[in-house]
Amino acid sequence: MIEVRNxxxxxxxxxxxxxxxxxxxKGEVLGFLGPNGAGKSTTMKMITGxxxxxxxDASVCGFSISSNSIAAKKKIGYxxxxxxxxxxxTPKQFLGFIADIRNLGGNQKREAISAAIAxxxxxxxxxxxxxxxxxxxxxxxxxxxxxxxNPEVLILDEPTDGLDPNQKHEVRKLIQEIASEKTIIVSTxxxxxxxxxxxxxxxxxxxxxxxxxxxxxxxxxxxFAGAVTITMTNTSENSDIANELKAINKVDQVEIDPITSxxxxxxxxxxxxxxxxxSLVQLKxxxxxxxxxxxxxxxxxxxxxxxxxxxxxxxxxxx
Amino acid sequence: xxxxxxxxxxxxxxxFKTPVAYIFLIxxxxxxxxxxxxxxxxxxxxQADLQPFFQFHPWMYxxxxxxxxxxxxxxxxxxxxxxxxxxLPITMWQAVLGKFLAAWAFTTIATILxxxxxxxxxxxxxxxxxxxxxxxxxxxxxxxxxxxxGSCISAITxxxxxxxxxxxxxxxxxxxxxxxxVQNLFIGWMPSFIVDAISYxxxxxxxxxxxxxxxxxxxxxxxxSTTAAWLFANTIVIDSRKAV
Numbered sequence: 001m002i003e004v005r006n007x008x009x010x011x012x013x014x015x016x017x018x019x020x021x022x023x024x025x026k027g028e029v030l031g032f033l034g035p036n037g038a039g040k041s042t043t044m045k046m047i048t049g050x051x052x053x054x055x056x057d058a059s060v061c062g063f064s065i066s067s068n069s070i071a072a073k074k075k076i077g078y079x080x081x082x083x084x085x086x087x088x089x090t091p092k093q094f095l096g097f098i099a100d101i102r103n104l105g106g107n108q109k110r111e112a113i114s115a116a117i118a119x120x121x122x123x124x125x126x127x128x129x130x131x132x133x134x135x136x137x138x139x140x141x142x143x144x145x146x147x148x149x150n151p152e153v154l155i156l157d158e159p160t161d162g163l164d165p166n167q168k169h170e171v172r173k174l175i176q177e178i179a180s181e182k183t184i185i186v187s188t189x190x191x192x193x194x195x196x197x198x199x200x201x202x203x204x205x206x207x208x209x210x211x212x213x214x215x216x217x218x219x220x221x222x223x224f225a226g227a228v229t230i231t232m233t234n235t236s237e238n239s240d241i242a243n244e245l246k247a248i249n250k251v252d253q254v255e256i257d258p259i260t261s262x263x264x265x266x267x268x269x270x271x272x273x274x275x276x277x278x279s280l281v282q283l284k285x286x287x288x289x290x291x292x293x294x295x296x297x298x299x300x301x302x303x304x305x306x307x308x309x310x311x312x313x314x315x316x317x318x319x
Numbered sequence: 320x321x322x323x324x325x326x327x328x329x330x331x332x333x334x335f336k337t338p339v340a341y342i343f344l345i346x347x348x349x350x351x352x353x354x355x356x357x358x359x360x361x362x363x364x365x366q367a368d369l370q371p372f373f374q375f376h377p378w379m380y381x382x383x384x385x386x387x388x389x390x391x392x393x394x395x396x397x398x399x400x401x402x403x404x405x406x407l408p409i410t411m412w413q414a415v416l417g418k419f420l421a422a423w424a425f426t427t428i429a430t431i432l433x434x435x436x437x438x439x440x441x442x443x444x445x446x447x448x449x450x451x452x453x454x455x456x457x458x459x460x461x462x463x464x465x466x467x468x469g470s471c472i473s474a475i476t477x478x479x480x481x482x483x484x485x486x487x488x489x490x491x492x493x494x495x496x497x498x499x500x501v502q503n504l505f506i507g508w509m510p511s512f513i514v515d516a517i518s519y520x521x522x523x524x525x526x527x528x529x530x531x532x533x534x535x536x537x538x539x540x541x542x543x544s545t546t547a548a549w550l551f552a553n554t555i556v557i558d559s560r561k562a563v
Contacts (some may be wrong), residue, residue, distance in 0.1 A: 073408040084399030
């Protein structure tokens with residue numbers, strides 16, 4: 001359980017995080033999204049007690065990170081950005097050190113270390129100095145360190161950054177496996193990751209929360225939600241087809257993607273246009289290669305909320 | 320307390336992970352021997368004491384301790400592990416103290432390894448071993464102050480070279496403050512209490528009396544409080560420069 005209340009952090013005149021609040025209950029994987037420099041890492045650094053907030057507070061399992069930081073820190077497993085680790089130690093020594101500090105002794109320590117090693121699949125490098133490990137292994141050593149004491153709260157700053165697709169898959173699987181009994185905050189800018197593992201996405205831009213909802217909800221808010229996209233076998237008649245689609249009265253506008261030559265018909269607000277478009281396709285016997293009823297696009301909603309100005313200019317330019 | 324020990328032992332074993340620690344020990348022992356026997360006139364003085372040996376300690380420390388202390392916090396900052404360390408359930412003081420004690424223990428070992436010189440002087444004559452013990456304690460206390468300075472300065476920068484150079488300069492200034500040469504610069508035109516104050520902050524003033532076996536409680540107290548003050552500054556520096 002994480003509660004963030006009116007958290008603010010200023011660096012001089014610059015406000016990195018501006019009065020943000022959210023709550024993440026147990027069992028939830030919260031995706032923390034935003035462009036680089038939006039304030040994701042700063043927020044995580046405040047929740048984990050590394051940085052003092054300028055104003056506001058965060059509490060972890062009921063312990064305030066400002067007034068009861070040691071108790072709060074005991075509940076947290078944290079993977080900082082870039083997965084820093086003492087490079088002169090081997091993963092085994094490193095995890096041993098973390099276990100000592102985390103107050104795990106004897107059997108508990110041994111079990112915790114071997115469980116973390118098994119979970120993150122680092123058994124083959126356990127006695128090599130961390131500085132000699134590949135990026136993927138380093139990241140996994142960092143993850144092993146974060147989950148070592150079986151924390152109630154996991155905060156992972158870009159856990160899949162720099163991993164290959166297989167490694168990404170493994171990390172996501174790990175998060176899904178342990179998600180039910182923990183509260184997890186994951187920051188990322190890989191959008192498909194959010195749909196894959198997060199129950200909820202919070203998008204942050206310029207230090208403010210600009211969107212908060214389930215990935216499905218957020219996709220539904222994109223202008224592509226409910227749109228119908230057609231790819232023709234022969235693209236030469238695209239503009240005629242666009243005009244005919246535009247004539248359907250529930251269709252608000254039609255766009256042709258200049259690169260992929262896909263035709264997208266956007267519905268008027270709250271309308272379902274798929275039946276009409278589909279009957280038109282059948283009636284006119286268009287030779288279509290593909291027809292797609294869009295759920296909404298995460299990258300579209302991401303762009304629209306994180307850089308509103310450029311986004312609206314782009315949309316304006318195409319009309 | 321336990322956490323301080325865990326930080327200490329991680330840091331301390333870190334010194335011996337690379338050959339640097341051994342090289343350092345060898346250089347330290349060779350240099351101190353060289354200074355004692357060649358520049359200190361150990362034999363020609365024909366006195367059974369370790370004055371020529373102890374008088375070089377401050378000068379050795381000025382150069383060698385910044386080399387030990389420079390990595391304490393700079394490396395944590397550079398590699399980003401400072402974020403890991405300070406989000407573990409430990410207090411800032413435990414971290415600062417653990418690291419300080421590791422560097423101090425290492426320096427103490429280096430100093431204790433000079434024992435052959437003590438054996439030598441006992442073989443050659445009948446020195447006052449009480450004086451020698453007092454001088455050793457004084458030297459180790461002074462080393463603690465140098466390490467606290469180096470630790471605090473290494474928290475300012477990610478760059479170990481900068482940490483080394485700045486620590487060396489600050490240590491040098493603090494040693495020289497008690498030197499007659501520096502004193503003479505101020506005598507005559509400065510009020511005498513300022514001259515006394517400058518002299519009082521000088522390490523040499525306090526070290527010289529201890530190393531001669533003169534036990535004045537104010538001298539060990541000076542080094543202990545200097546160490547504490549710099550370690551306190553260390554915690555403040557870390558706190559204020561975490562985000563940089």
